[in-house]
Amino acid sequence: MAGPSNPGSFASAFGRRRNEHDDDDIMQSLxxxxxxxxxxxxxxxxxxxxxxxxxxxxxxxxxxxxxxxxxxxxxxxxxxxxxxxxxxxxxxxxxxxxxxxxxxxxxxxxxxxxxxxxxxxxxxxxxxxxxxxxxxxxxxxxxxTANTTRMVIQELMELKPTKFDTMDNYINRLCVLRNRLRNTGIMNPLEMDVYPVLTAIKDNYTELFDRNIRKMEKKTLTWEDLIKDMTETCVDKDIIKKGLVNVNVETGKKKKDDANATASTAAPAAPAATGGRPRKKCNECDETFKFPAWQQVLVLQPGIGTR
Known part of the structure; x- marks a missing residue:
């Protein structure tokens, strides 16, 4: 027969459980x-x-x-x-x-x-x-307002690259309008955002349109993928093209400067004020005379003059 329970054992067990609970509280606080x-x-x-x-x-x-x-x-x-x-x-x-x-x-x-x-x-x-x-x-x-939201949606649907001076500005505007709608809680289906963009670039960027329309049909296209592809295909190529144009302009400018420098070293033409007739100063009377064309040969020879 089991003996009477030991009150001390209960107190000991209770104390251990209390300590464990306190430890949990301390850990949570930490x-x-x-x-x-x-x-x-x-x-x-x-x-x-x-x-x-x-x-x-x-x-x-x-x-x-x-x-x-x-x-x-x-x-x-x-x-x-x-x-x-x-x-x-x-x-x-x-x-x-x-x-x-x-x-x-x-x-x-x-x-x-x-x-x-x-x-x-x-x-x-x-x-x-x-x-x-x-x-x-x-x-x-x-x-x-609802009117503002409708205006943003309409602009996004009708946005064309031809309205911008660069494709970079066009792409930036696309992203701004889409983010504006999403910030107001309007989350369009991906096709609704993507298809107007692909339609807008179709004529000038046929290959870009073809590969992304195929991705959209296969449900593998994302907005981020489209923007990245447009940037690499359109913006980066524009920058490269612009760089080549600048090189050509600089080359042409250098050739023009070289030609001007060569021309500046050539012998000057006869002064227009004398009508092509050189002047000669007399050594005896210190006066200057203008000679007709048939006498120029005499003027150009030092020591010979006619008054």
Missing amino acids: LQSSGNSYHEKRTFVTLPVLTSEAELENWDSQLRAALAPYELYKYLDTDIPEPDEADKAAHGTWKADRADIYKLITASLKKSTIWSRMTRIGWKPEIVDPRAAYRKVFEALQHG
């Missing part, structure tokens, strides 16, 4: 503080102050570049769900990430008209939500 200390060491490039729609694209590019070293730009494009608060390390990282991005964005919004416009269209500054703030910036500066 992990959280470790995460917080890591975030405190982050440094971001200060964004330029945003004052108008004309600066919006450059501001967006610099914001993404500032977030890129820490891969935080994902918070701009998607709603990252909040981790369970029980996972203190993950939850702390999530909060710190959002706070860093939020502070970076709002620090560049110093113009009162932008703040007031953002709040009028539903932005709540007291809620630390970087994606909401990011999207409201675009809505406020683009006025967030």
